[in-house]
Amino acid sequence: MTTRLTQQFAFLQEIDKLKGILRATAINDGSRPENSGEHSWHIAMYAMVLADQAGSEVDITRVIKMLLIHDIVEIDAGDAPIHSQFDTADQDAKEQRAADRIFNLLPEDQSKEFRALWDEFEAAITPDAIFGKAIDRVQPLLLNLANDGSSWKQYDVRLAQIDSRIGEKVNKGAPWVWAYIREKIKPWFAARGLD
Amino acid sequence: MTTRLTQQFAFLQEIDKLKGILRATAINDGSRPENSGEHSWHIAMYAMVLADQAGSEVDITRVIKMLLIHDIVEIDAGDAPIHSQFDTADQDAKEQRAADRIFNLLPEDQSKEFRALWDEFEAAITPDAIFGKAIDRVQPLLLNLANDGSSWKQYDVRLAQIDSRIGEKVNKGAPWVWAYIREKIKPWFAARGLD
Ligand SMILES: [Ca+2]
Numbered sequence: 223m224t225t226r227l228t229q230q231f232a233f234l235q236e237i238d239k240l241k242g243i244l245r246a247t248a249i250n251d252g253s254r255p256e257n258s259g260e261h262s263w264h265i266a267m268y269a270m271v272l273a274d275q276a277g278s279e280v281d282i283t284r285v286i287k288m289l290l291i292h293d294i295v296e297i298d299a300g301d302a303p304i305h306s307q308f309d310t311a312d313q314d315a316k317e318q319r320a321a322d323r324i325f326n327l328l329p330e331d332q333s334k335e336f337r338a339l340w341d342e343f344e345a346a347i348t349p350d351a352i353f354g355k356a357i358d359r360v361q362p363l364l365l366n367l368a369n370d371g372s373s374w375k376q377y378d379v380r381l382a383q384i385d386s387r388i389g390e391k392v393n394k395g396a397p398w399v400w401a402y403i404r405e406k407i408k409p410w411f412a413a414r415g416l417d
Numbered sequence: 418m419t420t421r422l423t424q425q426f427a428f429l430q431e432i433d434k435l436k437g438i439l440r441a442t443a444i445n446d447g448s449r450p451e452n453s454g455e456h457s458w459h460i461a462m463y464a465m466v467l468a469d470q471a472g473s474e475v476d477i478t479r480v481i482k483m484l485l486i487h488d489i490v491e492i493d494a495g496d497a498p499i500h501s502q503f504d505t506a507d508q509d510a511k512e513q514r515a516a517d518r519i520f521n522l523l524p525e526d527q528s529k530e531f532r533a534l535w536d537e538f539e540a541a542i543t544p545d546a547i548f549g550k551a552i553d554r555v556q557p558l559l560l561n562l563a564n565d566g567s568s569w570k571q572y573d574v575r576l577a578q579i580d581s582r583i584g585e586k587v588n589k590g591a592p593w594v595w596a597y598i599r600e601k602i603k604p605w606f607a608a609r610g611l612d
Pocket of ligand 1: 293
């Protein structure tokens with residue numbers, strides 16, 4: 223039991239670092255960038271609240287677990303903002319190495335369980351992963367809406383780019399949510415001739 | 418569906434404020450106070466990882482949900498540090514009013530569901546709530562251990578106070594965890610004659 227707890231607490235102490243990984247989008251009040259730890263909490267709350275927007279084949283408790291761990295690899299790999307230019311293959315390789323290192327801090331059974339959940343989320347094929355990915359992409363839109371486009375301005379984003387980079391995936395997992403959100407964000411882009 | 422989504426997103430936008438509520442304990446690297454949003458994520462991870470330390474009567478997915486919402490009332494009521502002096506009745510009244518306001522932003526069925534989970538956690542009677550409360554109290558000990566006692570120093574805490582304010586509750590929900598953690602923190606207090 224002692225060895226097991228030592229491994230579990232080594233992991234729990236390591237992941238504290240996620241609170242220091244900064245994302246492109248500011249929190250609602252615009253005062254500072256959101257960090258990936260608090261983002262992961264907010265996204266898990268999105269899953270709890272929007273559970274009834276998921277298809278009946280979605281197991282929301284598995285989605286919550288996926289979302290709680292989905293960004294942990296950023297401790298080593300950093301956050302790659304969706305509207306920024308980055309080398310996808312390079313970022314993927316970094317994230318794989320990060321997953322190897324960080325999940326392996328856990329006892330072997332849990333290391334395998336968490337890694338399998340993370341791999342499933344990344345693959346985005348199962349209904350749980352598709353729904354989780356969908357709502358992960360909705361939350362930054364809502365923050366941008368609240369703080370006058372903190373990351374939209376930084377990356378010169380147009381509505382067409384939101385549609386292709388974000389809309390398709392949200393629509394796949396949570397179509398009513400996408401229809402609702404697109405109506406909400408459209409005026410911001412229209413007002414700037416970016417629609 | 419539109420009304421429902423409007424209520425759900427009003428709630429999800431409101432709870433962003435939890436990222437601005439600061440706690441007494443610093444994050445591991447000691448650079449700044451932990452906020453209640455990232456704390457809620459970390460605690461939910463504690464539940465996922467320490468699930469096998471819970472009794473078989475504990476439903477860990479309910480515990481995770483309780484922990485995700487347990488601090489939301491702090492948006493209105495603030496965080497009351499465990500080692501600080503505060504008026505318990507006054508703080509309780511503030512938290513009740515906060516729960517009334519914030520959970521009521523949700524559609525009625527979810528408002529009732531979330532409020533019931535929060536009430537159950539606060540009552541600390543069911544096995545799920547007892548386990549959740551136990552691990553909620555463990556995490557600040559680990560942060561203090563990593564950052565040389567950020568809140569222990571601030572509040573002149575002795576080991577006997579940890580035992581009475583924290584140990585009893587951790588021991589009730591997760592006895593092996595408490596035995597393990599107490600051994601880990603004891604040297605810090607002993608080195609300062611505070612054991
Ligand atoms: Ca992400």
